[in-house]
Amino acid sequence: MNKQPLDGVTVLDFGQVYNGPYCGFLLAQSGARVIKVESLQGETLRARGDSSPASYPFANLNTNKECITLNIKKQDAREIIKKLATKVDVLIQNFAPGTMEKFGLGPEQLRKLNPRLIYAMSTGYGASDGPYKDYLGMDLTLQAMSGTMSVTGEEDGPPLKTPAAFADFIAGTHLYSGIVSALYARAQTGEGTAIDISMQDCVFPTLATAIGSYYFKGEPLPRAGSRHPAKALSPYNVYEAQDGHVAIICIREGHWRNFCAAIDQPELADNPDFKNMQTRSKNIDKVDDLVNAWTKQYSRQEITSRCQQHGVICAPVQTIPETVEDPHMIARGSLQKFDHSGLGEISLFQTPIRFTNLEPPTIKPVEQLGQSTQKVLREFLELTEDELMSLRKTEAI
């Protein structure tokens, strides 16, 4: 490839918080022209200000987008959105269910004006059908409803969330997947479509191990900390190192033999207590004890290096300060340093969709609220200075 794959594609991005904006971010880094539409107060995360926990995600997810403001509560702004929808390829929105429809801007309404339009929605539970379709949802509550929280935590502790907002981001990635699939189909048929991504649908597959363990055991299982849900694999846990913790997993017998060699105790591989997955699973406490006895003597780096040299799947439990300075991601170009007006020097992530023969576009700082309103409305709708002035006066833009 000598240009970005989505070069020439135009997107109207009404994304909020993580789900929609991540999709818009992936589209922008794949070469699409992404126009981010915000209210006059700015999107939820921008409105929290340039020095808040929200400013980092906002700055990262909205790079390389043209930022315009439209006050959807005004008829004039809604007319502008209808006109823009006839000129773009894709519209993204992850508002609460029914929001856009209420303003006459739902998928049927806009696709009637432009049958080539790909109208992409993502909501907690899917916008089309089912008893929960009008439910509000965010990452935290989808981790609850999906079953994720019920299996996360210690056996004697409460259900827990993971602070990785994976429900939002995996939905945003499926949203991107749906859009590009629809673009591919449209290149052949000329026809657009509407995409209906449910966060709940997207999270369900990730519970494959927990669900498989439940079906296999035939009864509900207690939370299992960092062990396998059915305690069917061992070693498989988080172990103590001198300077923190490491994760180690042996999914095949070969990994276990490699581990025994890595810790200079090759004779363990043939010990009747440990000789295969079934016996190790039965003696899971003994296995975890012997792994801990070894890992406790070394640093995370020493353990990881030795395990990887011996073909054992292992990694340090990195902290957030370590993660944002990860030398591998920096070397790969997956993290890039940036000066942020509110936060100082920060590491921004590049798109994870990487092609071996093409660099993604350079990350450019996020635009100011409404920075491109005039430019975009002039270019797409040929609005005059007088018309723009009048729209500003009535607070439509």
Added chain:
Amino acid sequence: MNKQPLDGVTVLDFGQVYNGPYCGFLLAQSGARVIKVESLQGETLRARGDSSPASYPFANLNTNKECITLNIKKQDAREIIKKLATKVDVLIQNFAPGTMEKFGLGPEQLRKLNPRLIYAMSTGYGASDGPYKDYLGMDLTLQAMSGTMSVTGEEDGPPLKTPAAFADFIAGTHLYSGIVSALYARAQTGEGTAIDISMQDCVFPTLATAIGSYYFKGEPLPRAGSRHPAKALSPYNVYEAQDGHVAIICIREGHWRNFCAAIDQPELADNPDFKNMQTRSKNIDKVDDLVNAWTKQYSRQEITSRCQQHGVICAPVQTIPETVEDPHMIARGSLQKFDHSGLGEISLFQTPIRFTNLEPPTIKPVEQLGQSTQKVLREFLELTEDELMSLRKTEAI
């Protein structure tokens, strides 16, 4: 759309476990013809047998694929792979780094034979560059390296994994995203590419809240259970119900006012301790106590209904047995009942990539090991019965 978006696309799927196979699953459910290639023993999950914790994910992720066997360790099989690679659009593999290259089947080697080929790889850390590119990785260790584990768990407990194998599945979704982006580009240029997805890259964005909180506070933060990492939002937690737990989050002032109305205490909204996010964040223990005092009186269903009626973002913490019977997902067609030879009746998930005007293909049971080997090799390579017999004799197929 009147046919599936990837109708006519052909895929050779060397996927293992979750990451690659989920990508193949999404491709199959988008209409591609997916040929799953396994060793003579079967892919890792199949080899564990039809009644194990692995049998559910295997049955779900490999539906609607044609299953063939090829013994990559034999020269004859490698020649067959090279020939197949000239006839298909896409090749997926998520082997340990360097595996396919060692057998002469890496991206450069196969793309030389077929420049239209889209060669899609997913590994723990990305196959192209950086100091960890040869590291082995699986979901558990990527949760460790990515920083996810370090923020998951109780403040006074150890770092924890989440049993949602989201690192694997989010990487598989990015792999699909890369493939369809490349198909879209190829339709214009005629040229394929190689895709290099790193699980570590894919997980990093999901930590946006934790990273934003760290940058905002300027110092490492302790684990925070199910609270916001910087305790900057409240209510935001898992709360006790009569029959389990619920998750509630108020991200805007309006949600808080709605919540006060939902619990029939509208006066709380103006209480100086709780009147805005800053004061609620400062009084987070008080807020959590008053929410718990209310939730403890009701069932998860009562709390969720009342909250949703009042525009409060809330969901029950569903258990795995509840999740696999989720009435909403069943109504949406996102879960379908199936008889499984080893596990009995199970719920299989449908693709989360949903179009409002098109049903995904019907889920068909996973094929037996090697069920389509003859059919595929005859059709694609015009092998005769004698040639097939000889390949079987030498254990190449």
